[in-house]
Amino acid sequence: MPRGSSPKRERQYEHIKDSALDRGESEKRAEEIAARTVNKERARHGESKTASRTSTHDMSSGRRGGLRSHKGAGGPTYDQLYNEAKHRNIKGRSKMNKGELAHAIGR
Incomplete structure (x- = not known):
């Protein structure tokens, strides 16, 4: 001080x-x-x-x-969601945003 x-x-x-x-x-x-x-x-x-x-x-x-406060970590990143979608062969993943990827994966 x-x-x-x-x-x-x-x-x-x-x-x-x-x-x-x-x-x-x-x-x-x-x-x-x-x-x-x-x-x-x-x-x-x-x-x-x-x-x-x-x-x-x-x-x-x-x-x-x-x-x-009270928000915690933001969950998985866009890149993590994208890679999981790629691994699951989800179509149209390259045009999806983070929310859409999370919904498509089922989170």
């Missing part, structure tokens, strides 16, 4: 760091995640001297995390 940061940002940093550690991140990685998140929030709220364009115009960290 930068010197002179507010107690709120200190608490936020510790909370994010603890959450990352609970998820199994290493100490160093947890500190990096927390610092980046808090620094981005500081930039968005005008609390830092300098701020990158992505920090001020991008989606907020909290919103992004909320949108991405």
